[in-house]
Amino acid sequence: MFQALLVLNPASNRIARIDLTDASVTTVVSDVGPVPDGIVYDETARRIYWTNMGAPDFDPALPLDDNNYDFSPKNGSIESVALDGTDRRQVLPVGALTTGKQLDADFVAGQLYWSDREGRRVSRADVDGTELTDLVVNPATGDKAEECVGIAVDPAGNALYWTQKGPAKGGRGRIFRANLVMPEGQTAAARTDIEVLWDHLPEPIDLWLDTTNGYLYWTDRGAEPAGNTLNRAPIPARGEPGGDPEILARGFAEAIGLTVDLEAGLAYVADLGGSVRAVALDGTSDSVIAKFEGQSLTGIVGVQ
Structure with missing residues (x-):
């Protein structure tokens, strides 16, 4: 079971640790970098x-709203640090990616996987930053439906899952699957094994894969009633579309980060309103366990 949660707080530019025994909050890393995600x-x-999304361009005449930031400059990065906040390392330097979004890993193989939103791609590298490889590259059509956001990997099942959220509140979100190992003779920009599992979702963001029980979980920050939700659905068989998702919780303030503690039977969701909620997988409880007033939260992960 999780003993603590680590959450990214772009507003205060830090990684915070929430102790689940007493709900105390401490700072693990300050000055993490521009817009950690x-x-x-x-x-x-x-x-x-x-991951860091990188510093955005914005028009000071417009409201400070997520939709008015331009993250197209190629200035994203990936960093690493020990759990106690020491030994900080740069895995991929600023400019190695465009906009780093959700991150996943196969630590047995020593590999990191992430979605690059404005880069319109899904990529992989070794934990030391070597062997940088694109797995999916979408065309530069100018359509936000091609931007990649969430990611989850199943090394044993040779499966890669990712979200493309589409325009804000646009109802064009999709969840995809492809082989984790690139088919022979194909490229990241031209591969034939990509499946669309769910289409016309409000705005799917982060993914979490439960291969033990056969579920895919995701957050959605789109328009209500199906948006600003925590969802799950059975993982579909190869060649089959996904079924109707089950909504486990509603009413988030732009739901983003997601992690699941199967042993405790809880999903933890972080949102841009500064809340972390614990949602029972059996639907029996839903509570705020931490509130960062006036702040915003993105990524979240459990510590055992």
Whole structure:
């Protein structure tokens, strides 16, 4: 079971630790970098990895709203630090990616996977930053429906899942699956094994994969009633579309980060309103366990 949660707080530019025994909050890393978004934790090495979206361009005449920021400059990065906040390392330097979003990992193989939103791609690298490889590259059509956001990997099942959220509150969100191993002779920009599992979702964001029980979980920050929700659905068989999702919780303030503690039977969701909610997977409870007033939260991960 999780003993603590690590959450990314772009507003205060830090990684915060929430102790689940007493709800106390401490800072693990301050000055994490511009707009941190995705986070994973290597329990064996006791190291944290996170993505930075990079500093956006914005028009000062417009409201400070997420939709008015331009994250197209290629200035994203990935960093790492020990759980105690020491030994900070740069995994991929600023400019190695465009906009780092959700991060996942296969720590047995020593590999990180992430979605690059404005880069319109899904990529992989070793935990030391070497062997940078694109797995999916979408065309530059100018359509936000091609931007990649969430990611989850199933190494044993040779499966890669990712979200393309579409325009804000646009109802054009999709969840995809492809082989984790690139088909022979194909490229990231031209591969034939990509499946659309769900289409016309409000705005799917982060993914979490439960291969033990056969479920895919995701957050959605789109328009209500189906948006600003925590969802799950059975993982569809190869070649089959996904079924109707089950909504486990509603009413988030722009739901983003997601992690699941199967042993405790709880999903934890972080939102841009500064809340972390614990949602029972059996539907028996839903409560706010931490509130960062006036702040925003993105990625979240559990620590055992």
